[in-house]
Amino acid sequence: MVGRNKTKELIYHLLVAFGAIVMVYPLLWMIFSSFEPTDMVLPTAAKLLPENWTLDNYIRGWKGFMGYTFGTFFANSFFIALTSTFGTLLSSSFVAFALQRLKFKLRGVLFVLVLSTMMLPAQILMIPQFMWYRHLNWVGTYFPMILPYFFAIQGFFVYLIMNFIGGIPKSLDEAAKIDGCSYYGIFFRIILPLIVPALITSAIFSFIWRWDDYLSALLYVNRANMRPVSLALQLFNDPSSGSDIGSTLAMSTLSIVPATIIFLIFQKSLVEGIASTGIKG
């Protein structure tokens, strides 16, 4: 009986591990191929590990194109992703606090509107926002990619933080109120320190989404030195930029490093974040 259970366990692990390898195989292939001489990538496409290891692709790829190295593109991406994420966290936690803890007339309406923003994603707003930002003379600047995020426009984050605040005992607020604390004091001194886990989860999602954002870079960035990695990579992949498959795969690999590292470090809070917004949805 024990023996049979062990075999069952073994088969289970073999199957699940095989599935896991299939899942990450494309990524592994990209990573390993980026260390392979560029003219060997396609002839040995069926093999995972390179026969000769080299860093040439990285050196060639990093030089970038049109006079700008990938250093510039990475710096741009970090700037955009970090500032917009900061804005998202700040504004979303304000709004989440109001909707979860304060009683005011339009609260119900605002909550419905917050949820409705989840159904109004960037792809529907693409053309409308483009025309509006054009009126505002924002095309060609980073404003469209940063400023809106300081206004809690992503219902997902407000909702995620709201759920978290809902788990904090209300007696804490009330005790502080009796001690003469204002609502602003309650938010900054009591709620904000306690919602750090939710802020971390939000920060991870926001950073990764802003980092990957290709659509708004495509619409609003027109100067070469302002390109974030997403846009630069797409242009770099174009044969006319003089790139080859090796250096393209090398820069692609580099571009997923930040998200992958964040994922590996914060895996647990990501998993919990997904789970907690999901159940109540």
Add this chain to the structure above:
Amino acid sequence: MTAIPATKKKTTLGSWINQENVAGYMFSMPFIVGFLMFMVIPMGLSLFYSFCKYDIQNPPVWIGLENYIKIFTKDPTFIKTLKVTCYYALIGTPLKVVFALIVALILNHETKAVPLYRATYYLPSIIGGSVAVAILWRRMFESTGTINALLGKIFPFLQSYNWFSEGPAIWVLIILTVWQFGSSMLIFLSALKQIPRELYEASHVDGANTNQQFWRVTLPLLTPTIFFNLVQQTINSFLAFTQCKLITNGDPRKSTLFYTVYQYQKAFPAVGKSQMGYASALAWIMLVIISVVTALLFWSKSKWVYDD
């Protein structure tokens, strides 16, 4: 005239701003401003432009319903792109959700290795939206790419199969979206953990086998989660943009032209004049379609979602 009690505090700015009602609006202010500035105004503006002929360079010219009439009666590409988008959403979404459910059931198992497996299966969802993965996907499915090189070993006739021809091209995109089943899987996993153990014990006592337990206990209790995933993923697939734009750009012969990409091409054509008015009308039609689909899903909810 009512007498004001002498003891009542004077309304200073400080005390006014600290009323719960006022504080509520203060804290909600970012959203109120943002919603108006970045959603209501742009959508309103585009509603106006959708009744205009507008090429950005010249001022808009009011043409009434002409854009809408043209879209519905004289634009075969509109119909085509709707069909393509529906095909992608109606095949890709259920596949993804079913896959997520199956893997979640498999991973709902008490062993030490599960967190590692869970993370590995989830990883593609984290980076799947990136340009890097789009580039990788294109390269992998090229006729000389990894997929054919690997498949060719088992099925020699597949060695130089053209994935980007009219039939299979859409499947390259469907496979990419199904590959990212990880976040739905996580939602299922946490829902599975919430099913009370007693239900399984009770049904076991009543003589139910594992199979019956799945159909009678697990599945009904998961229906709210299945519903949530379906809604979320359906909306996502109706709005897919980046991967289609980068991997196929609608080719060949518009067989993979997603609605959003078509809209983009109308607004920012590679050659010729921009048709912003037309693109605005397309955006509004999409909003209506998304609302109808969501409403339909919610309407169907009462028919099959278990709710107590």
